[in-house]
Amino acid sequence: MSDTPSGEPGSTTRRPRLTVFSGPSGVGKSSVLAELRRLNPDIFFSVSVTTRSPRPGEVDGVHYHFVDPAEFQRMALAGELLEHAEYAGNQYGTPRGPVEAALAAGRPALLEIELQGARQVRRAMPEAQLVMLLPPSWEDLVHRLSGRGTEEPALVARRLAVARQELDARDEFDATVVNTDVRTAAAKLLTLVVGPGLSTNACS
Ligand SMILES: Nc1nc2c(ncn2[C@@H]2O[C@H](COP(=O)(O)OP(=O)(O)O)[C@@H](O)[C@H]2O)c(=O)[nH]1
Numbered sequence: 001m002s003d004t005p006s007g008e009p010g011s012t013t014r015r016p017r018l019t020v021f022s023g024p025s026g027v028g029k030s031s032v033l034a035e036l037r038r039l040n041p042d043i044f045f046s047v048s049v050t051t052r053s054p055r056p057g058e059v060d061g062v063h064y065h066f067v068d069p070a071e072f073q074r075m076a077l078a079g080e081l082l083e084h085a086e087y088a089g090n091q092y093g094t095p096r097g098p099v100e101a102a103l104a105a106g107r108p109a110l111l112e113i114e115l116q117g118a119r120q121v122r123r124a125m126p127e128a129q130l131v132m133l134l135p136p137s138w139e140d141l142v143h144r145l146s147g148r149g150t151e152e153p154a155l156v157a158r159r160l161a162v163a164r165q166e167l168d169a170r171d172e173f174d175a176t177v178v179n180t181d182v183r184t185a186a187a188k189l190l191t192l193v194v195g196p197g198l199s200t201n202a203c204s
């Protein structure tokens with residue numbers, strides 16, 4: 001049996017790869033993805049819908065599609081979301097159509113989503129690869145999240161509580177990348193997104 005990333009025995013054509021990129025709030029996902037975008041503009045980056053309020057500098061349709069809870073619920077019920085989850089009091093979801101169109105057009109696609117969503121994608125699309133971004137240490141994570149200054153202290157605490165659960169689930173992921181340095185982490189992620197098939201925890 002040939003070793004095919006698509007998981008289809010005997011298949012010779014490589015299907016474009018869907019990568020789920022997760023990690024605790026403040027670990028540096030946005031920073032690493034900005035660098036990845038610079039390294040490879042061909043990758044399709046999904047833009048999620050969320051009921052969270054925009055942060056200063058966030059642009060509707062670029063960082064997120066910002067919607068109200070009624071519109072979010074409509075999209076979920078209509079089957080327009082590939083996955084969706086609640087995180088720290090807000091709803092987040094991946095619009096299905098653009099991801100399917102990118103994969104059909106042969107582009108590797110990347111979803112930056114949290115753990116519950118990652119699990120939903122794994123169930124719906126077992127061929128997807130799951131990558132988790134890790135902090136060098138717990139102290140680094142606390143420092144980065146607090147230092148970003150985008151959340152009130154109570155919300156930082158809430159995100160750190162969720163972060164513990166997310167880090168505890170790292171073994172569910174196909175690979176982990178430690179974000180000590182943004183450029184190094186982005187280069188490792190690039191090989192996972194566009195490179196050959198991987199084995200378990202290849203980039204720890
Ligand atoms: N399930 C799911 N999670 C998402 C989606 N979009 C973003 N997230 C996750 O929601 C969490 C909160 O995102 P955000 O409010 O932007 O905060 P940040 O990650 O701290 O910058 C992060 O873990 C994101 O990865 C989505 O479409 N679906």
Ligand SMILES: Nc1ncnc2c1ncn2[C@@H]1O[C@H](COP(=O)(O)OP(=O)(O)O)[C@@H](O)[C@H]1O
Nearest residue numbers: 025026027028029030031144148179180181182
């Ligand atoms: N490798 C790194 N070293 C030091 N600080 C970092 C690193 N990566 C990201 N940061 C900083 O940590 C904070 C959180 O990063 P961000 O990309 O917003 O995380 P996330 O998207 O995972 O919530 C930001 O202030 C960012 O500048």
